[in-house]
Every structure is written in C-alpha cells, then in structure tokens.
Amino acid sequence: MNPVETDIRFKIVTTLDELIKAYLVRAIVFLEEQKVSYAEEVDEHEYACVHILGETGGRTAGEPIAAGRIRFLGDYAKLERICVRQAWRGRAQGHRLVDFMLDVARQRGFKKFKMHAQAHLVHFYSCHGFQPIGDLFDEAGIPHILMVKKDDGVTPSPLVEKP
Ligand SMILES: CC(C)(COP(=O)(O)OP(=O)(O)OC[C@H]1O[C@@H](n2cnc3c(N)ncnc32)[C@H](O)[C@@H]1OP(=O)(O)O)[C@@H](O)C(=O)NCCC(=O)NCCS
Numbered sequence: 001m002n003p004v005e006t007d008i009r010f011k012i013v014t015t016l017d018e019l020i021k022a023y024l025v026r027a028i029v030f031l032e033e034q035k036v037s038y039a040e041e042v043d044e045h046e047y048a049c050v051h052i053l054g055e056t057g058g059r060t061a062g063e064p065i066a067a068g069r070i071r072f073l074g075d076y077a078k079l080e081r082i083c084v085r086q087a088w089r090g091r092a093q094g095h096r097l098v099d100f101m102l103d104v105a106r107q108r109g110f111k112k113f114k115m116h117a118q119a120h121l122v123h124f125y126s127c128h129g130f131q132p133i134g135d136l137f138d139e140a141g142i143p144h145i146l147m148v149k150k151d152d153g154v155t156p157s158p159l160v161e162k163p
C-alpha cells in the first residue's frame with residue numbers, strides 16, 4: 001500500500017466486493033477513528049442508499065480509501081458517511097468525493113442537496129455551495145449542523161428540515 005498514490009477513482013458500488021470495501025473505510029474512519037458505535041454507524045437506511053467507493057488505481061489498484069452514501073428523501077439527495085482514510089487526506093480527495101456524490105445525485109434528477117455536517121467542516125462543505133441552517137445538534141456524540149444546497153442558487157428555506 002502506498003499512501004502517496006494519487007490515482008484515485010470514485011464509483012457507484014455495484015458489487016459485494018465494492019460494498020465490503022466501502023464499509024471497511026467507514027469502519028476505519030467512523031468506528032475506529034471517531035469512536036462512533038456500530039449501532040449508530042450502520043442503520044436501517046443502508047439498503048436504500050446509493051453507496052460510493054473511492055479506490056486506488058495504478059500499481060496499488062483496488063485499495064479502498066474513501067466512501068460515502070446518498071439517500072434520496074423527497075426532493076432532496078442527502079449526502080452521508082463522507083470519509084477519506086487518514087493517509088490520503090489533504091490532497092483534495094474529499095472535495096472530489098463530494099463532487100462525485102453531487103454528480104451521481106444530479107444524474108438521478110436531483111437539484112437539491114442536504115447533509116448533516118460535522119460542525120468543524122462547515123467551510124469544507126461551503127466550498128461546494130452548501131449553506132448552514134439552524135443550530136448545532138448532537139449526532140453520534142459529535143456536534144453537527146444541517147447544510148443545504150440548491151443548484152438554482154436560491155437561498156434554502158430554514159424550514160426545509162428539522163434536524
Ligand atoms: C472531511 C474529510 C472527508 C476531508 O477529506 P480530505 O481528503 O482531507 O479533504 P480535501 O483534501 O479534499 O480537503 C481538505 C479540506 O478539508 C478541510 N478539513 C479536513 N479535515 C478538517 C478538520 N478536521 N477540520 C477542519 N477542516 C478540515 C481542510 O481544512 C481543507 O480545507 P480547504 O478545502 O480549504 O483546503 C476527511 O477529513 C475525513 O474523512 N474526516 C473524517 C470523517 C468525517 O468527519 N467525515 C465528515 C462527516 S460530515
């Protein structure tokens with residue numbers, strides 16, 4: 001495994017092998033690093049999500065390094081479980097992952113997006129046009145805030161969702 005690998009490909013999970021890889025990344029980042037419990041990390045929505053995997057190409061092809069899932073709720077695509085393994089952070093893979101997830105949702109006709117962002121990542125998601133709404137709240141023991149984005153640029157309504 002070479003953490004300097006930069007040839008990262010993002011894909012929609014379509015095989016059991018890819019799904020295992022996505023869950024391994026989530027386990028490493030959320031269960032192990034952020035101490036989220038299994039019961040909070042893996043929920044009843046897993047079967048209804050589009051799962052996303054980022055993995056290396058090139059010489060180390062197939063090493064899972066990033067993951068996320070998209071849930072479709074009414075008019076909104078909700079981006080969840082966004083994560084990059086520590087060794088690959090700080091090289092724009094997180095931004096590429098968010099862009100990929102937004103494009104996947106757009107290809108399904110969605111123009112409105114939301115997420116529960118970890119509070120310290122408001123700037124990271126605001127780079128993609130997300131705006132924070134409302135107050136901080138606790139999720140899995142971590143402060144979060146609702147963030148919303150609309151492709152038409154209209155300011156999101158604070159009533160769009162109660163966290
Ligand atoms: C958030 C995360 C996906 C970003 O991945 P990444 O590959 O490091 O992101 P990038 O290299 O594309 O972008 C780095 C940006 O994120 C910001 N960032 C990353 N971690 C941060 C942190 N802990 N606190 C504040 N900002 C952070 C950086 O300041 C940087 O900002 P910039 O765009 O102005 O340069 C990654 O840090 C991660 O997996 N964290 C743990 C899981 C998590 O918290 N997921 C978010 C759930 S809402």
